[in-house]
Amino acid sequence: MIRRMPTAGTPLSFGETVGGVLGFAEREKVIADFRSVLRNFLEVENLSVVNSGTTAFFILLQLFKQLRSSENRDEVILPAYTAPSLLLPIQAAGLKARLIDIDSSTFNMDVKKLPSVVSERTLAVMPIHMFGLPCKVEPIIALAKNHGFFVVEDAASSLGTTIDGKQTGTIAPFGFYSLNRGKNISTMAGGIIVWKDKRLSQKIENLVTDLETLPPHAQAIMTLKMIGLSLAVRPIFYSLLSPIISKFKYTTLHTHFDSFRFTTMQAGLGKKLWKHADDLTKRRQENGESLTKIFKNKDGFTIPSIPITALVAFNQFPVIVHDLNRRKMLVYRLLAQGIETTFLYEKPLHHIFPELNPGGDAFPNATYLAEHLLLIPPHTQISQTIIKNIRNVVESI
Numbered sequence: 063m064i065r066r067m068p069t070a071g072t073p074l075s076f077g078e079t080v081g082g083v084l085g086f087a088e089r090e091k092v093i094a095d096f097r098s099v100l101r102n103f104l105e106v107e108n109l110s111v112v113n114s115g116t117t118a119f120f121i122l123l124q125l126f127k128q129l130r131s132s133e134n135r136d137e138v139i140l141p142a143y144t145a146p147s148l149l150l151p152i153q154a155a156g157l158k159a160r161l162i163d164i165d166s167s168t169f170n171m172d173v174k175k176l177p178s179v180v181s182e183r184t185l186a187v188m189p190i191h192m193f194g195l196p197c198k199v200e201p202i203i204a205l206a207k208n209h210g211f212f213v214v215e216d217a218a219s220s221l222g223t224t225i226d227g228k229q230t231g232t233i234a235p236f237g238f239y240s241l242n243r244g245k246n247i248s249t250m251a252g253g254i255i256v257w258k259d260k261r262l263s264q265k266i267e268n269l270v271t272d273l274e275t276l277p278p279h280a281q282a283i284m285t286l287k288m289i290g291l292s293l294a295v296r297p298i299f300y301s302l303l304s305p306i307i308s309k310f311k312y313t314t315l316h317t318h319f320d321s322f323r324f325t326t327m328q329a330g331l332g333k334k335l336w337k338h339a340d341d342l343t344k345r346r347q348e349n350g351e352s353l354t355k356i357f358k359n360k361d362g363f364t365i366p367s368i369p370i371t372a373l374v375a376f377n378q379f380p381v382i383v384h385d386l387n388r389r390k391m392l393v394y395r396l397l398a399q400g401i402e403t404t405f406l407y408e409k410p411l412h413h414i415f416p417e418l419n420p421g422g423d424a425f426p427n428a429t430y431l432a433e434h435l436l437l438i439p440p441h442t443q444i445s446q447t448i449i450k451n452i453r454n455v456v457e458s459i
């Protein structure tokens with residue numbers, strides 16, 4: 063039987079799983095300890111944790127509403143290719159999304175287009191470090207000085223990616239991360255908020271402590287799920303269980319999000335996990351470098367250009383496959399080797415939500431990316447032998 067590699071997921075060791083189980087019975091202090099571990103890792107002073115990246119973003123949007131100079135500022139600018147679920151907190155905060163095309167060479171927001179899109183209605187601009195790839199943030203911060211909008215980095219998928227030695231997510235005045243399943247480091251679910259201005263700490267802490275605590279039975283279920291999932295992503299179990307596991311994968315559009323406080327179980331698990339956060343990050347960087355060598359300058363494929371000062375902790379390795387038949391063949395042949403790939407979002411935001419399309423196909427680069435993308439897993443279970451198999455498959459088509 064060919065061992066099957068999941069698209070995402072790092073198996074938890076016995077010690078980490080026990081850390082989570084013990085955390086379930088611990089007091090709030092374990093959360094404070096975990097926050098300080100994260101502060102050291104990200105080299106930031108101000109940081110809080112909540113139940114998801116979506117909630118982290120929602121809290122920041124609520125903060126921006128408290129701080130805004132005028133109620134007319136109600137637009138949040140984000141790239142047209144990204145996670146559709148990001149629209150939920152924008153809507154929940156009573157705000158409007160405004161899209162901007164992506165740059166087909168970086169796969170991220172086309173920052174050059176921003177000056178023609180920002181206006182006196184812009185409340186915030188959100189560069190998103192998609193797949194772990196660093197988006198240029200400095201020009202946006204410079205623009206914000208003249209236009210008075212907030213800049214928030216979505217580093218949900220880029221935990222561990224650095225540029226010029228700085229962690230993505232910590233360059234702009236605000237940022238957030240996701241610790242959800244499938245993210246670079248995962249505590250089952252979770253979100254981290256970071257901000258630079260200490261004077262805002264009380265306001266942010268108030269918004270976080272206003273969140274409800276997850277009831278004990280729900281915390282117990284999460285702990286059981288953590289144990290189940292830590293086993294399920296091991297290739298041996300995954301190969302046997304993949305028909306069942308695939309039923310639990312998100313395939314439909316989210317229509318709702320819950321907001322809760324971070325739990326002690328997650329903090330207990332996170333504290334253990336972070337003992338080798340540097341190794342987990344390095345493996346993603348190395349696998350990304352190996353995959354880059356396979357696809358670089360290869361006819362029919364485009365991979366993102368990466369600034370030389372960046373170290374990319376790839377969440378997924380993105381490749382544009384220009385010929386869709388070739389993409390189909392690649393998916394099929396990789397799967398025959400036990401390597402699962404994904405297309406992730408097969409449509410850009412303005413196709414999923416036509417009301418965000420100002421006319422025609424306003425964001426063609428985002429559309430092309432969504433329709434031609436293939437994501438190859440770079441996670442820590444992908445060994446050099448598997449990379450060699452990927453190379454052989456790519457050479458064969």
Ligand SMILES: Cc1ncc(COP(=O)(O)O)c(C=O)c1O
Pocket residue numbers: 113114115116117144145147148190192216218219239240241242252253
């Ligand atoms: C780019 C991006 N931002 C935000 C989120 C939301 O994070 P969470 O799943 O923790 O709510 C995701 C999740 O997939 C994401 O990919």
